[in-house]
Every structure is written in C-alpha cells, then in structure tokens.
Amino acid sequence: xxxxxxxxxxxxxxxxxxxxxxxxxxxxxxxxxxxxxxxxxxxxxxxxxxxxxxxxxxxxxxxxxxxxxxxxxxxxxxxxxxxxxxxxxxxxxxxxxxxxxxxxxxxxxxxxxxxxxxxxxxxxxxxxxxxxxxxxxxxxxxxxxxxxxxxxxxxxxxxxxxxxxxxxxxxxxxxxxxxxxxxxxxxxxxxxxxxxxxxxxxxxxxxxxxxxxxxxxxxxxxxxxxxxxxxxxxxxxxxxxxxxxxxxxxxxxxxxxxxxxxxxxxxxxxxxxxxxxxxxxxxxxxxxxxxxxxxxxxxxxxxxxxxxxxxxxxxxxxxxxxxxxxxxxxxxxxxxxxxxxxxxxxxxxxxxxxxxxxxxxxxxxxxxxxxxxxxxxxxxxxxxxxxxxxxxxxxxxxxxxxxxxxxxxxxxxxxxxxxxxxxxxxxxxxxxxxxxxxxxxxxxxxxxxxxxxxxxxxxxxxxxxxxxxxxxxxxxxxxxxxxxxxxxxxxxxxxxxxxxxxxxxxxxxxxxxxxxxxxxxxxxxxxxxxxxxxxxxxxxxxxxxxxxxxxxxxxxxxxxxxxxxxxxxx
Numbered sequence: 001x002x003x004x005x006x007x008x009x010x011x012x013x014x015x016x017x018x019x020x021x022x023x024x025x026x027x028x029x030x031x032x033x034x035x036x037x038x039x040x041x042x043x044x045x046x047x048x049x050x051x052x053x054x055x056x057x058x059x060x061x062x063x064x065x066x067x068x069x070x071x072x073x074x075x076x077x078x079x080x081x082x083x084x085x086x087x088x089x090x091x092x093x094x095x096x097x098x099x100x101x102x103x104x105x106x107x108x109x110x111x112x113x114x115x116x117x118x119x120x121x122x123x124x125x126x127x128x129x130x131x132x133x134x135x136x137x138x139x140x141x142x143x144x145x146x147x148x149x150x151x152x153x154x155x156x157x158x159x160x161x162x163x164x165x166x167x168x169x170x171x172x173x174x175x176x177x178x179x180x181x182x183x184x185x186x187x188x189x190x191x192x193x194x195x196x197x198x199x200x201x202x203x204x205x206x207x208x209x210x211x212x213x214x215x216x217x218x219x220x221x222x223x224x225x226x227x228x229x230x231x232x233x234x235x236x237x238x239x240x241x242x243x244x245x246x247x248x249x250x251x252x253x254x255x256x257x258x259x260x261x262x263x264x265x266x267x268x269x270x271x272x273x274x275x276x277x278x279x280x281x282x283x284x285x286x287x288x289x290x291x292x293x294x295x296x297x298x299x300x301x302x303x304x305x306x307x308x309x310x311x312x313x314x315x316x317x318x319x320x321x322x323x324x325x326x327x328x329x330x331x332x333x334x335x336x337x338x339x340x341x342x343x344x345x346x347x348x349x350x351x352x353x354x355x356x357x358x359x360x361x362x363x364x365x366x367x368x369x370x371x372x373x374x375x376x377x378x379x380x381x382x383x384x385x386x387x388x389x390x391x392x393x394x395x396x397x398x399x400x401x402x403x404x405x406x407x408x409x410x411x412x413x414x415x416x417x418x419x420x421x422x423x424x425x426x427x428x429x430x431x432x433x434x435x436x437x438x439x440x441x442x443x444x445x446x447x448x449x450x451x452x453x454x455x456x457x458x459x460x461x462x463x464x465x466x467x468x469x470x471x472x473x474x475x476x477x478x479x480x481x482x483x484x485x486x487x488x489x490x491x492x493x494x495x496x497x498x499x500x501x502x503x504x505x506x507x508x509x510x511x512x513x514x515x516x517x518x519x520x521x522x523x524x525x526x527x528x529x530x531x532x533x534x535x536x537x538x539x540x541x542x543x544x545x546x547x548x549x550x551x552x553x554x555x556x557x558x559x560x561x562x563x564x565x566x567x568x569x570x
Contacts, residue, residue: 090121413438431471466493
C-alpha cells in the first residue's frame with residue numbers, strides 16, 4: 001500500500017474515532033444515569049403496588065373471617081341449646097343463613113359437652129359424629145370462639161370450621177359452622193397479576209389453607225432470599241427476593257392473617273413483575289444501538305468525505321505547484337526566445353534590406369550579366385526566407401511580450417464577427433465556407449479583447465490552414481451553458497491523430513509542414529484562456545474534422561456596474 005494512502009487511511013480512522021468518542025461517550029454516561037434512576041424508581045413503584053395489593057386483600061380476608069365468626073357467635077347467642085336440637089330448627093337456621101349471606105355456610109351443627117354432634121343441618125350425614133378428639137373441637141374449648149385450620153375430617157374433603165361456645169358451665173355446648181372451602185379459596189386465588197402472579201394462604205406449620213396453585217409451587221423450593229426494603233412499605237407486609245430451584249427469581253409478598261396464625265402469600269416471577277420495565281429497557285437499548293450505529297456510520301462517512309476533500313485539495317495544490325513550475329519554465333523560454341528573436345530580428349532585417357538593395361542594383365545595372373536571373377532568384381529566395389525568419393521572430397516576440405491584458409466587458413458575437421470579417425479573404429482562397437451561430441443575447445464576458453482576438457484568430461487561421469488543400473466548412477458558434485460562455489470552432493479538415501492531441505498545447509509543438517508554423521499559437525491561446533479563468537480543449541477525429549471548445553466564465557451579477565462606480569469614484 002502506498003505511504004500516502006496509509007497516511008490518509010490513518011487520518012480517516014483518527015477522525016472517525018474522535019467523532020465517535022465525543023458523540024457516544026456523553027450519550028453512554030447520561031443514558032446510564034437515566035437508566036439507573038429509571039430502574040430504581042420503577043422497582044419501588046412495583047414493590048409499593050404489590051405490597052398495597054397484598055395488604056388490601058389481607059384486610060379483606062381478615063374481615064371475612066371475622067364477619068363469619070361474629071355471625072356464628074350471634075347464632076349461638078340468640079338460640080338456646082334446646083331450640084337448636086329441636087328437629088327441623090337447624091335446617092331452618094341454615095336456610096336462613098344461606099339466604100341472608102349466601103351459600104358460604106355449608107352446614108351447621110350443635111356439639112354437646114361430650115363432643116358428640118346432637119343436631120346437624122347440611123349435605124352430609126354427620127348427625128351423631130364424635131368430635132371429642134378432633135383438634136378443632138379441643139382448640140375451641142379454650143375460648144369463646146375459634147377458627148380452625150383447613151383439614152379433611154370425617155367428610156374427607158378440605159374444609160375449616162368456625163366454632164362458637166355457649167351454654168352454662170355445667171352444660172356447655174358448641175355451635176359448629178363449616179365454611180365453603182372452594183368459595184374461600186377462590187377469593188384468594190382471584191388475587192392474580194401478570195402471567196405468573198398468584199396467592200395462597202399458609203398456616204404456622206406451612207400447610208396450605210387454600211388450594212395450592214396447580215403445577216407451580218407444589219414441588220418448587222425457594223432459597224432464603226433477601227428482604228426488600230423500600231419507602232412507604234405498609235406495616236406487616238414483607239417482600240422477599242428468592243431464587244427458585246427452577247433458576248427463576250421470585251418476589252414473595254406476605255402479610256399475616258387471623259392474628260398471625262395464617263399468612264397470605266403472593267408470589268410472582270421477577271421477570272414477569274418487571275416485564276414492562278424490561279420491555280422499555282429493550283426498546284431503549286434498541287434505540288440507543290440504532291442511534292450509536294447511525295453515529296458510527298455518519299462518523300465514518302463524514303471522515304471519509306473530509307479526507308477525500310483534503311486529498312483532492314492536496315492534489316489540486318500539487319497540480320498548481322506543477323503548473324507554476326511549468327509557467328516559470330515557459331516564462332524563461334519566452335524571455336530566452338524574446339532575446340534570441342531580438343538579436344536575430346535586426347540582422348535578418350538588414351539581410352532583407354540588403355537583398356532588396358542588391359536586387360535593385362541587379363535590375364538597374366546587372367541585366368547584362370549571364371547569371372542575372374540566377375542571382376535574382378537567389379536574392380528573392382533570401383528575401384523570402386528572411387521574411388519567414390522575421391515572421392518567426394515576430395511570433396516569438398508576441399509569445400514573450402506583455403500585451404494589454406486589462407479586463408473589459410467583451411461581447412463575444414461582435415468580436416468573433418470582426419475576426420471572421422478579417423479572415424474572409426483568406427477563406428475564399430482556401431475554399432472555406434463560414435457558418436456562424438452567434439446569438440446577440442449572449443451576456444458579456446470580462447476579459448482582454450486584444451487577447452481574445454488573438455485566441456480566436458489563431459483558432460480560425462489554424463482551421464483554414466487545415467482545410468486549404470480541399471476546402472471545407474468552418475463553424476463558429478457560441479452559447480451560454482452552466483454559467484459559462486462556450487465558444488466552439490469546428491472545421492471539417494483532416495483531423496488530428498490521437499497521439500498528438502495530448503501535446504497540441506505544448507510550446508513549439510506543431511503538425512504543420514516546415515515553414516508553415518512555429519508551434520507557439522495554441523500554447524499562447526492556452527495561457528490566455530486560463531489566465532481569464534476559462535478552459536480550452538480539443539476533440540478531433542481523423543478524417544472528420546476538429547473542434548476546439550473555449551469556456552469563459554461570466555462575471556457575477558452587477559460586476560460591470562460596480563466597476564463603473566469604482567471608475568467614477570477614482
């Protein structure tokens with residue numbers, strides 16, 4: 001790889017890396033800070049919401065149990081043992097309870113002091129059942145009322161009992177009410193959030209007091225997790241983060257029920273609880289990545305464009321330097337040519353004068369000489385070749401001398417018609433027909449009329465000389481194109497070989513026969529047009545003709561008016 005390309009590639013990488021670093025580093029820092037704050041706020045919001053939901057449902061469940069306990073105690077208080085054991089009374093009381101409070105009460109029963117059920121109303125055949133050794137019965141005897149844990153009992157299905165004691169000390173009895181387990185479980189199971197959130201109740205021994213969630217926690221164990229602390233946590237509510245044996249992290253929110261004998265537990269997978277936050281994070285991350293990718297792409301494109309522009313400027317600067325060197329060479333050649341031409345011009349002029357004088361003497365006095373005609377031919381040849389030398393020296397002087405290069409408004413159609421008028425006589429001898437396309441509406445250009453005359457005269461003379469053997473057509477046209485004046489000089493001559501086209505503007509290069517040209521005309525034209533800020537090029541096809549195209553820039557609007565004002569001011 002060339003060293004120059006390596007240097008530009010390294011510059012491109014440095015610019016791209018600088019732009020990417022300056023653009024993305026603040027974005028990462030600000031984004032990270034906002035991201036951390038967002039996570040912290042969102043976590044507290046989720047924790048607070050879960051704690052509030054669990055606390056609210058714990059209060060509702062406690063109120064439900066307390067209400068059913070009071071209702072059972074009320075029945076035991078308003079009815080006597082004798083009334084309740086009367087046939088049909090329990091049935092009426094149960095229907096009254098179910099009609100008033102719904103079918104939450106499954107059955108009712110009266111248990112005497114020996115633990116035997118002496119009156120019963122409900123769907124089971126439990127009249128006469130012996131509860132003397134039942135845990136719920138023994139526990140209920142220590143107070144006025146109690147709520148048992150869930151157990152299967154004689155009916156072999158989960159249920160729990162509310163027992164209210166009544167009667168005299170010598171004849172105590174207990175009113176037993178069974179609560180609909182399914183209705184109670186449904187009340188807890190309805191606490192659902194997300195796809196994995198569910199609730200259940202455990203007693204002090206960790207036994208389910210509601211139906212365990214199916215296929216979820218029955219066989220899953222949680223490791224002891226950390227307790228989450230956050231602002232505004234309700235009293236009695238605990239949130240814990242635990243790792244499950246399935247690899248998932250779970251949030252466990254718990255609150256005490258029934259004076260601390262039960263515990264309402266809500267469990268949800270952390271990924272589910274924070275799914276909205278995770279979704280927002282993914283969207284934010286995607287936007288960040290797309291933005292970062294856009295910054296990287298733009299940085300690379302901009303750095304490449306900048307370096308390409310710098311590279312182009314360096315090349316232009318190098319080309320200008322080369323042109324300045326070539327210009328210096330041309331100036332040196334011009335000065336040398338001017339010096340040589342000046343030194344040769346005077347002797348050649350003297351030679352021509354002397355040859356003329358000798359010719360006059362020969363005409364007057366030398367007619368008798370036998371070689372008079374040969375001497376006269378030699379003298380004419382001396383004058384002819386002397387004039388050729390003089391023409392060459394004049395062109396050399398023209399190439400080197402300082403012409404009037406002051407810029408003035410120039411109307412190109414008028415200037416070209418003037419030149420064509422001067423060349424019409426020569427065109428007739430060369431059998432060349434002019435075709436002109438010179439619109440009067442052509443805007444003015446700013447340049448030296450003398451130098452432009454020299455340019456177009458040279459182009460027209462070259463075209464006519466190319467066609468002088470067989471004649472042809474010489475077209476001159478001008479037009480306005482992309483803010484430039486475009487002048488085309490086209491001939492139908494023999495054309496220029498492709499090998500010579502690249503050298504046609506070099507000084508002293510000519511394709512004309514010896515004695516027909518010095519090779520300076522086109523190089524002078526090239527220098528004049530480029531000094532005016534224009535360009536000149538040539539297209540040629542051998543056998544079809546040649547076309548020279550001159551492009552000159554138009555001055556900016558108002559240029560000539562400003563020039564006039566400056567002149568008046570001076």
